[in-house]
Amino acid sequence: MTRIIGLTGGIATGKSTAAAYLREQGFPVLDLDQLTHDLEAHDQDVIQQITAVFGPAVQTDGQIDRKKLGRIVFADPHLLKQLVRIINPALLKVIAEKTAPDWLILDAPTLFENGFTSYVDLILMVTCEPMIQMQRLITRDQVSISWASRLIGAQWPQRTKAALADQVVDSTQGKQKLYRELQRFIENLR
């Protein structure tokens, strides 16, 4: 029977790093960021709906230009909600069809914000200190402090997510410590 672990946390806190480790340990992972990218590149219904709301300028070569769309929606919470309303049904359709012999990891950065908590059996959150989060985001994505603040501000605060999660792992002190915490999490699952 498929049981779903929702892997979530703030932007650039280490979710993909945690997901990669869990995948190495044998867990199947459904990455909702990647799924979103696939839908915005190939799903004609999604592309059409996004274009109807945000205009033809968000399309390049028949696909959604995510950098352009990101600049629009992360600058306006109402527009971000409109985008989520378009994407959510398409994501939920894939989630509902996905099966695994035991645990399935749903790598879902905005599990809470998108209203996906009722689709998972357990919530695992990756956290890190806010200053480290800011530094990692600026370094990884080469963005300004003000844009990084906007991206962080578009999500629920880390402390709110941590209070609602079943388990929290912390990536502040490096990858090896994060992996040890994940290993403990796995051992307690079995």
Ligand SMILES: CC(C)(COP(=O)(O)OP(=O)(O)OC[C@H]1O[C@@H](n2cnc3c(N)ncnc32)[C@H](O)[C@@H]1O)[C@@H](O)C(=O)NCCC(=O)NCCS
């Ligand atoms: C805004 C878009 C076009 C930006 O694409 P881009 O390739 O530049 O960024 P990417 O998808 O890799 O996202 C980077 C990070 O942004 C954050 N983010 C993505 N979607 C959201 C959202 N709805 N709310 C807040 N933060 C978000 C996440 O931390 C994510 O990991 C894209 O993220 C998108 O379509 N998002 C809406 C769909 C969604 O909610 N996806 C998350 C499902 S859990």
Ligand SMILES: Nc1ncnc2c1ncn2[C@@H]1O[C@H](COP(=O)(O)OP(=O)(O)OP(=O)(O)O)[C@@H](O)[C@H]1O
């Ligand atoms: N424990 C860690 N120690 C040091 N650096 C880390 C650690 N975990 C992640 N990083 C680095 O921080 C950055 C963000 O990590 P990652 O991409 O895994 O975050 P994310 O939460 O998946 O981000 P997003 O929300 O944008 O998808 C990356 O450059 C990654 O190499």
